Amino acid sequence: MIWKRMPLISSMVVFGRESSKLWKRICMETYVELQILAEKWKLLLAGLIFQYIHGLSARGVHYLHLPGPILQDFGFKILPELGVQRAYLSENLFFIIFSSFILWTFHPFVCHSKRFYTVLLWLRVLTCLVVCQALRIFTFYSTILPGPNYHCREGSPLAKLPPPNSIFEILLLNFPRGVIYGCGDLIFSSHMIFTLVFVRTYQKYGSKRFVKVLAWLLVISQSLLIVASRKHYSVDVVVAWYTVNLVVFFVDTKLPEMPDRSGGSQQILPLSKEKEGKAREENQKLLNGNLENHKLLNGNSGDVTDWRQRTQTNGKHTELVEAVTNGV
Structure with a gap:
């Protein structure tokens, strides 16, 4: 009877060993991320607060909205209307993209392959979101269009909000x-x-080529579903395509690049400016010390330029001696 239970016991031992490794990995990653969070929490908090400001702005423009005839739209003509019963399709797809991305950003806590720090990644994401949302607020307050969505049309009680x-x-x-x-x-x-x-x-920091292709297909599907469900006009989607891509490109050029963790030779934590300056000074001192030692060993007491000139002169003298010796 005991030998029949041996596979079960061995599998339990392996499971216990792997779970302990996973727990250690989670604890170590949490410790590292908390150190980064202690330095960057103000920026992250500012990005989260702006999400509320964006929602507050969208709520405010609803009070100014006036229902009216739907504008002519090329996308409405070529894409069949989903209707109220199937308008949820675009929201469901958006929820899948949103939740999948959040889970992926926390995968370094449980996986061996780690290419980024979660806190630093979300700092870049929130920066892009804040810039895009700020541009969006200025735009939809500049010109308030009659909404094409079903609850925004004339006759709907939700089309115009009563004074608060x-x-x-x-x-x-x-x-x-x-x-x-x-x-x-x-x-x-x-x-x-x-x-x-x-x-x-994910295109920049992800590793699965298949997922990248699938993600872009989902973006195209999301664009079409938004127009087909009449949540936005086609111009809202088109403007988002080139504005967001330009903003992401701009942010990538301005923010310092995140350290790549896949190589294994990078530091555990990114250095702050003060620590980075101290490290640079120490490296410079070490380099100067090596040069001084090199001068003493070669009998040179001058600077580096003098040492290089002597080296070149000695090289020419050596060539002359060799030429005379060989009878040239």
Whole structure:
């Protein structure tokens, strides 16, 4: 009877050993990320606060929205209308992209392959989101268009909000109903901002080629579904495509590149400017010390330029001696 249970016992031992390794990996990664978070938490908090400001702005423009005839749109003519019953398809696809990206950003806590620090990655993502959302706020407040969504059309009780009874009614955003049934925040699409920023981030820091191709196919599908469900005009999607890509390119050129963890030779934590300056000074001192030792060994007491000149002179003298010796 004992030998029959041996495979079960061995599998339990292996599972216990692997689970302990996983727990150690999670603890070590958490310790490293918390150190980075202690240095970058103010920037991350500012990015999260701006998400609330963006929602507050979208809530405010709903009070100014006036329902009217739907504008002529090329996308509405070529794409069949999904209708109220199937309008959820675009939201479901967006939820899949959103949740998959969040889970992927935390995979360094459990996987051996680690190419980035989660805190630094989210810092870049929030920077791109903030810039895009700031541009979006200025745009949809500049020109308030009649919304094409079903609850934004004439005759719908949600198309125009009554004046708020208190300031708290605006500040609380009526979440999540107020976010889902918003009107007036059209140019450009917020769903496309998140989708494109997430996919561009995975394109740069992800490792699976198949997932990258699949992600871009999902972005195209998301664009078509947004127009087919009449959540946005086609111009909202088109403007998002080139604006978000330009913003991501701009942010990548301005922010310092994250350290690549896949090589295994990088430092555990990125140095701050003060620590980086001290390390540079120490390296310079070490280099100067090596040069001084080299001068003493060669009997040279001058500077590096003098040492190089003597080397060149000695080289010419050696060639002359060899030429005379060989009878040239």
